[in-house]
Amino acid sequence: MEPMMTMMKGNEALGEAAIRAGCRFFFGYPITPQSELPAYMARRMPEVGGTFLQAESELAAVNMLLGAAATGVRAMTSSSSPGYSLKQEGISYMIGSQLPCVVVNIMRGGPGLGNIQPSQSDYFQIVKGGGHGDYRMIALAPAAVQELVDLTILAFDLADFYRNPVALVGDGLLGQTMEPVSFPPVKTTDDDKDWALTGAHNRPKRVITSLELNPENLEAHNRVLQAKFAAMEEREARWEEYRCEDAELVVVAYGTSARIARAAVDAARNMGLRVGLYRPITLWPFPGEGLTRLAEQGVRRFLDVEMSSGQMVEDVKLAVLGRARVDFYGRLGGMVPTPREILGQIQELMGGEA
Amino acid sequence: MKRIAGMPESMSAVVTHYCPGCSHGVLHRIIAELIDELDLRGRTVGVASVGCSVLAYNYFETDFVQAPHGRAPAVATGVKRARPNLFVFTYQGDGDMAAIGTAEIIHAAARGERITAIMYNNSIYGMTGGQMSPTTLMGAVTATTPYGRSEENGRPYRMAELLAQMPGTAYVARTHVADVANIVKTKQAVRKAFEAQIRGLGFSMVEVLGNCPTNWGMTPAESNRYVLTEMLSYFPVGEFKDVTKEALAGVHA
Numbered sequence: 001m002e003p004m005m006t007m008m009k010g011n012e013a014l015g016e017a018a019i020r021a022g023c024r025f026f027f028g029y030p031i032t033p034q035s036e037l038p039a040y041m042a043r044r045m046p047e048v049g050g051t052f053l054q055a056e057s058e059l060a061a062v063n064m065l066l067g068a069a070a071t072g073v074r075a076m077t078s079s080s081s082p083g084y085s086l087k088q089e090g091i092s093y094m095i096g097s098q099l100p101c102v103v104v105n106i107m108r109g110g111p112g113l114g115n116i117q118p119s120q121s122d123y124f125q126i127v128k129g130g131g132h133g134d135y136r137m138i139a140l141a142p143a144a145v146q147e148l149v150d151l152t153i154l155a156f157d158l159a160d161f162y163r164n165p166v167a168l169v170g171d172g173l174l175g176q177t178m179e180p181v182s183f184p185p186v187k188t189t190d191d192d193k194d195w196a197l198t199g200a201h202n203r204p205k206r207v208i209t210s211l212e213l214n215p216e217n218l219e220a221h222n223r224v225l226q227a228k229f230a231a232m233e234e235r236e237a238r239w240e241e242y243r244c245e246d247a248e249l250v251v252v253a254y255g256t257s258a259r260i261a262r263a264a265v266d267a268a269r270n271m272g273l274r275v276g277l278y279r280p281i282t283l284w285p286f287p288g289e290g291l292t293r294l295a296e297q298g299v300r301r302f303l304d305v306e307m308s309s310g311q312m313v314e315d316v317k318l319a320v321l322g323r324a325r326v327d328f329y330g331r332l333g334g335m336v337p338t339p340r341e342i343l344g345q346i347q348e349l350m351g352g353e354a
Numbered sequence: 355m356k357r358i359a360g361m362p363e364s365m366s367a368v369v370t371h372y373c374p375g376c377s378h379g380v381l382h383r384i385i386a387e388l389i390d391e392l393d394l395r396g397r398t399v400g401v402a403s404v405g406c407s408v409l410a411y412n413y414f415e416t417d418f419v420q421a422p423h424g425r426a427p428a429v430a431t432g433v434k435r436a437r438p439n440l441f442v443f444t445y446q447g448d449g450d451m452a453a454i455g456t457a458e459i460i461h462a463a464a465r466g467e468r469i470t471a472i473m474y475n476n477s478i479y480g481m482t483g484g485q486m487s488p489t490t491l492m493g494a495v496t497a498t499t500p501y502g503r504s505e506e507n508g509r510p511y512r513m514a515e516l517l518a519q520m521p522g523t524a525y526v527a528r529t530h531v532a533d534v535a536n537i538v539k540t541k542q543a544v545r546k547a548f549e550a551q552i553r554g555l556g557f558s559m560v561e562v563l564g565n566c567p568t569n570w571g572m573t574p575a576e577s578n579r580y581v582l583t584e585m586l587s588y589f590p591v592g593e594f595k596d597v598t599k600e601a602l603a604g605v606h607a
């Protein structure tokens with residue numbers, strides 16, 4: 001039977017997808033532009049026997065998440081940029097303690113309080129660390145509401161599989177976008193993991209900690225974490241190539257800017273220009289492999305488009321490694337590029353080369 | 355044969371890292387005895403904080419999770435909400451609870467989380483080498499108040515009295531462990547706090563005055579005298595909130 005399609009806003013679809021993934025614990029704190037998500041969870045959680053809790057701060061919320069995750073259940077928190085900054089403490093501790101969870105960042109303009117408009121300027125923070133210590137976390141960046149649903153469910157599975165937090169990254173535009181979506185049936189999850197804190201009844205006690213005072217042991221622990229990160233890099237890079245087969249120029253963009261860039265690519269194709277789109281779906285691990293291949297196959301220029309001053313472009317350059325030219329176009333402070341602007345950039349670059 | 359002495363089952367048979375004469379161990383033992391007596395071992399999750407007691411998880415035979423500095427009440431909230439049948443307690447220092455973790459403890463109390471917070475108040479940051487804490491007494495010399503705590507540092511505040519005002523608290527007390535009679539009283543208070551959680555009455559907290567001979571620069575005996583004189587004169591012992599009796603009488607039913 002075909003699953004039912006419903007019209008839903010991104011933020012709410014994310015919440016419903018989390019519930020379908022078996023998430024029963026949500027800890028939040030209000031911040032625009034993600035507030036519909038906690039509101040949805042506050043309404044839905046009691047209906048499915050779950051718990052929604054409004055914390056006193058993002059610090060408290062992420063540490064409640066740590067506590068819930070330590071008992072083996074599927075749990076989530078969400079925020080937007082200034083709040084995501086506060087979540088870094090808990091993320092670092094959860095990675096050190098090998099606890100699975102999902103953390104959502106619906107990015108807005110910064111730095112500081114910035115504004116509430118869509119932005120992609122937290123890429124560095126999400127992808128390069130943010131918190132303290134040598135760590136990595138998978139970051140998923142959907143570009144449409146159905147993909148948001150699918151990646152939310154995937155996020156919980158990946159978190160459990162690797163015992164590591166997973167970031168789900170969007171912006172206010174995706175959160176507000178209303179599109180038809182279908183949901184898979186509700187999953188039943190196994191919360192009785194062999195490391196979960198459930199009370200030392202008829203078994204030895206279990207301890208979850210990120211502390212290891214002996215440097216030799218802490219190095220060994222870090223090696224274990226690094227091996228997990230290497231496995232993620234090996235297996236979890238995801239991306240989409242659109243009209244790249246014979247492209248001379250490839251636009252690289254993720255999330256909202258990829259959606260806009262796609263329209264620009266179609267317009268360019270209509271004008272006879274050989275242009276494609278490369279859309280990273282995981283921001284970490286960064287899917288550089290496909291870019292390297294495209295550069296080797298003869299793509300001569302890449303145009304990286306972001307709603308930031310140029311953060312992901314550093315990873316694009318590393319993947320291309322001088323085999324082709326990499327240009328950048330960005331809008332800042334909550335400004336969103338238009339397809340026409342991007343098309344203009346494409347024309348300028350291709351014209352300049354002719 | 356009747357056993358008259360020995361280690362509580364909930365206490366690990368290991369040597370602790372605490373300094374000689376430090377009372378952290380006394381408070382650990384009280385908690386472990388009560389976990390045994392109330393038959394809680396198989397459903398307990400302790401939450402260790404950041405301070406000298408950060409390694410508490412090595413000393414209890416119960417499940418444990420280690421929280422970031424000050425966040426133990428939030429972590430405990432997550433544990434308890436996820437698995438309400440668990441018995442959940444935090445073990446925090448005065449710096450952890452009354453400085454960096456003020457927001458977390460106040461709101462856990464205000465929400466009436468069914469958890470128990472134990473605070474070891476030695477009026478100093480023990481682990482980091484003896485700096486001023488929010489409960490350091492006026493005039494006290496510490497690493498960061500080399501001329502003595504003065505008005506510009508503000509005055510020490512009283513956590514138990516503060517939490518007693520929170521709507522969600524069921525039981526709040528202050529005790530000390532500087533002599534035998536009061537070790538016994540501390541155990542009675544912690545028992546009431548644990549029972550308040552078990553009966554689902556709300557948040558419970560016991561602030562326990564204890565020593566830090568190392569960072570106070572005193573012998574263990576001198577440090578206990580400091581608790582009995584200086585600390586007790588600023589931090590009175592007593593029960594500041596106790597709804598357990600009303601609950602028994604059906605007033606809160």
Ligand SMILES: Cc1ncc(C[n+]2csc(CCOP(=O)(O)OP(=O)(O)O)c2C)c(N)n1
Pocket residue numbers: 404405406407423446447448449450451474476478479480481482487
């Ligand atoms: C975020 C953060 N800030 C500071 C520290 C350093 N630190 C470790 S223990 C501690 C104070 C502990 O004092 P208290 O809670 O009174 O416990 P005690 O050692 O006295 O038992 C501090 C500031 C830390 N670990 N994490």
Ligand code: SF4
Pocket residue numbers: 371372373375376377378406476480481565566567568569
């Ligand atoms: S530093 Fe103070 S509180 Fe810490 S173990 Fe030593 S005596 Fe106890």
Ligand SMILES: [Mg+2]
Pocket residue numbers: 405447448449474475476477478479480487
């Ligand atoms: Mg202290």
